[in-house]
Amino acid sequence: MNKADPSKKSAVQTTGHAWDGDIQEYNNPVPRWWIWTFYATVVFCIVYWILFPAWPVGKSYTKGLFNTITFENNKGEKVTTHWNTRSRLINDMQSGKEALKQKEYLDQIAATPIEEIITDPEKMAFVRSMSKVLFADNCAACHGSGASGVIGLYPNLVDDAWLWGGKIDEISASIRKGHKGYMPAFAETFTDTQLNAVTEYVVSLSGDTEGDAAKVADGKQLFQGQAGGCHYCHTQDGTGLKSQGAANLTDQIWTVANVSDAHSHEARLNVVKKVINKGVQREMPAWEGRLSDTEIKLLTAYIYQLGGGQ
């Protein structure tokens, strides 16, 4: 019953034109739903032109009506502009749903003392996820994305050695103020014999017993005496002064000379000798002013947890 009568097919009209005498064209209009969809897209376009930036006019363009975006510029002023994707992004980053949700957490972090934050698993989970991004943006260029540093150049923040101190306020101060790490070059101070002796002593400090006992004793005197003066920064025991960022030479961690990867006594002496000869000069910039207080707080808690703190 719903089958069309085949005889009706011949009833299709032609357009009335004839080419080459006998070529005619059937007049099969496009379906109505298609036409109406097409009209709808035209209407959509016109509405779009009115609401959004669309047409070039001289050196400017139509800005769109009833469709402004307000955001805060970097001077803290409220700016209202016509609709555009860049402002929309800024607006979204400032007052979007996710941004507001993040702000809630950030406010909590700002209001909680850091000693309390590090005991709270939930806050630490936020610290970790947020700081991973902050660290990658600001710190990873030198310290590496995993914070393991580069031996000789940038300190490893994952181990438990803290050149400038591992207490919370010390870590925070390090980030805020930055550091200049400096050890003078001893190439012109020491004779070869003296250099060999001091090197033997330094290597022996962390438990290497292969060195010649006489040389170690000589080295100890140079280290602890006026001639070398190493103890001014590294202290008499060789444990290092935090205020100077001087390394602890008695533990198993080597931050400048790559002793851990040197597999013979000779090789160990060589890498340490090079450092004593040439000295060390390292610098970390100050982040105060570049990062907000809350961001520094987040990074402090993050780094404190990575290295275990002190």
Place this chain on the structure above:
Amino acid sequence: MKSIESDPVDHFAASDSGAHEVHISIHPRSVKGRFRQLKNTILIFAYLVYFLLPWVPWERTIGPDQAVLWDLVGRKFYLFALIIHPKEIFWLAGILMIAALLLFFVTGIAGRIFCGYFCFQTLWTDVFVWIERLVQGERPARIRLDKQPWNVEKIRKKSLTHFFWLLFAFITGLTFTLYWGYAPELVRAFFLGSAAAPMYITTLIITATTYTMAGFAREQTCTHMCPYSRFQSAMFDRDTKLVAYDQNRGEGKQGRGKVTREFKTREKRQAAGIGDCIDCGYCVQVCPTGIDIRDGLQASCIHCALCIDACNNIMDKMEWTRGLIRYSSEQEEVGKKARILKPKTFGYGLALLLSLTILIWSVEHKAELDTAISQIRQPLYVRLSDGSIQNSYEIKLTNYTQTEQPLTLGIDGLENAAMDIGKIQSISLRPEQQLRLLIKVKQKTMQHNQKVSDFEFIVQPKDKDLDEKRIKARFYTP
């Protein structure tokens, strides 16, 4: 049976027929009977479920007090006592498989049961036709109304029909959205204009599609859009019970014949070789897809069995035995018995049973406490000042129970090693809470050359009903 014989022709004069087929409206006549009764019962039940389910309350300690709620934003599906999380999404695959198998199983036995009785297209079309009949009257009246020129009566009846159609479509659309949020709040927000845009858009789309599909497309959905009608024949076999016209009885030797003065009684008709079909056309008029069942099995037939009701009514009136149109199989047509217990039934049945068992088992054994560990690989290990080696891990803990879960962490199987979670004092997970923690494991240097050691983390819930969890991990040394 008053006016069945004098039925006006159900055609529009197709004036502008193009290359495409012009659709001819179908005006199904109403019918009473056993199958109509069954269909009504199913329809009422299905509508009760669809329209009332979002309003069924269900008390929960966490989450909305609504029995069924698909919370997309919260990434949780609430289904009575069950709360489904994204990790259990494979259940959906299971449900779809079970639905498909059930479809195949039923179709093998009794044909398009789903199409005829349960499909929402059938259900909503039924209601739309019912509205049409209430406003415009029975089939002949509707056909007359369609043909008559536009006047006050036609405008009034047509607009009233469309008003009720739209109203019903709107309620359908609105109800659909209520499954995705807390129903009482959503309805209030919807009418106050404060609901989220997706709610208005979804309501609009479902309203529009319901109105179009049930009001206009109707049987075309089944014949042209639905793929199921196209592969149904692959699932039928000679034993499948289908709505079928008894060709032998209906046609006799001389074909069907109307009841005339000389051929009124059955004896006279049989003597003349005329079949039992009196060609009243009632079976055609009640058909929602507008086909003639007497032409045999066809793709357009949704097996709603209304023609059975129609024919049975006629047979009752004639005081002849029922069943000129009935559920029967090809086997029965040639006088054999139809088998229900055939290999296909067993195969699908077994697959169905198996899938159901697996799904139920999986739901029964869903994880209450989910744990996952990932090793921090940058750096893989680090040397500490006392010479020991440290590896770091991130553990992800998720509490899927509805109660607070305090727990302790530990390690097992690594010699001379200790675990360190920093200054964190205690770990306790609120219901539905997920937590990521940094765990450091330190091992005093061992005199071995083994670069990788296997060990296990132990997550021990304080709740005695929950099992301790062991997670395999590896420890790397230089």
